[in-house]
Amino acid sequence: MQEARLTARDLVAVYFILDGEKRREAIASMPGVERISIDLLIEEAKKDYKYGIPAIALFPVISIEKKDEAGSEALNPEGIIPKALRALKKEIPQLCLISDVALDPFTSHGHDGLIGDNEEILNDATNEVLGKMALVLAQAGVDVVAPSDMMDGRIGHIRKVLDGKNFSHVSILSYAAKYASALYAPFRMVLSSGVKFGNKKTYQMDPANGREALLECALDEQEGADMLMVKPGLLYLDILRRVREQTQLPLAVFMVTGEYSMIMAAAQNGWLDEKKAFYEAHIAFKRAGADFILTYAARKVIAYLKEIESGLENF
Numbered sequence: 001m002q003e004a005r006l007t008a009r010d011l012v013a014v015y016f017i018l019d020g021e022k023r024r025e026a027i028a029s030m031p032g033v034e035r036i037s038i039d040l041l042i043e044e045a046k047k048d049y050k051y052g053i054p055a056i057a058l059f060p061v062i063s064i065e066k067k068d069e070a071g072s073e074a075l076n077p078e079g080i081i082p083k084a085l086r087a088l089k090k091e092i093p094q095l096c097l098i099s100d101v102a103l104d105p106f107t108s109h110g111h112d113g114l115i116g117d118n119e120e121i122l123n124d125a126t127n128e129v130l131g132k133m134a135l136v137l138a139q140a141g142v143d144v145v146a147p148s149d150m151m152d153g154r155i156g157h158i159r160k161v162l163d164g165k166n167f168s169h170v171s172i173l174s175y176a177a178k179y180a181s182a183l184y185a186p187f188r189m190v191l192s193s194g195v196k197f198g199n200k201k202t203y204q205m206d207p208a209n210g211r212e213a214l215l216e217c218a219l220d221e222q223e224g225a226d227m228l229m230v231k232p233g234l235l236y237l238d239i240l241r242r243v244r245e246q247t248q249l250p251l252a253v254f255m256v257t258g259e260y261s262m263i264m265a266a267a268q269n270g271w272l273d274e275k276k277a278f279y280e281a282h283i284a285f286k287r288a289g290a291d292f293i294l295t296y297a298a299r300k301v302i303a304y305l306k307e308i309e310s311g312l313e314n315f
């Protein structure tokens, strides 16, 4: 009688990538998650594939010397992400590779867009750069680009750029309903990408708004998005359900860094059972209507699913 099901094939494992070799850095706010270099990423991705995870998503850790106002490192075809994509495609061609399109890991000010004279975000100028960034990723072998910047009109622009260069087979997963959330705090620590002035509320959504999410999703769908995403996850299950009812597109949810950190912090205090809490979160996403889940807890969930299947866990 169980309605929702969760398997490895529902999960997208998310990684933070470092330059160099054999490098591993722990992340204090995210126990069990590390920043890793490309050689180690390949080992992890092989395991993911073996466990049945169909896709991984990558975020770059960019050193401070490489960041500038315009985020120009985002367009470097020899940058960390293009290098990682080429290596992964060679080693594990069947694994679906997803990469963010946004400038914040690369900008000195931490914003997702280019900045004007009055510290305003330059929406349309940013779209031009995002189109170029998507093309660099496509040329490096990405399967799915995931614009996470929330500029208006970027989906249509990126689609046009990709199609114009014969990359019509590269899909767009739009971070369509992305809220200006306190739960991204660990992410910004991991990437040293905290904003140096202002906040992201002029482009990310107000947590008070629900209808606006439906509008954002409808616009991105019209512009040519192949898949939509709601982010963060647990505090926005109502949005996930409403978007599910509005669209026929595949729908993703992102269980973000802060959601991972909250469960781990409580678990480390002995206040709740980590495995059960992660399982419950992920099955809740499926119940609410998600087709797939971007998560830092993919391996933990899979290990627990195995326990359930084997009868070790009396569920």
Ligand code: PBG
Pocket (backbone or CB within 6 Å): 100, 102, 104, 112, 148, 149, 183, 184, 185, 186, 187, 188, 200, 255, 256, 257, 258
């Ligand atoms: C960048 C981006 C962010 C996240 C994904 N892409 C942070 C932000 O918008 O500030 C957050 C992911 C997470 O916290 O897990 N645009």
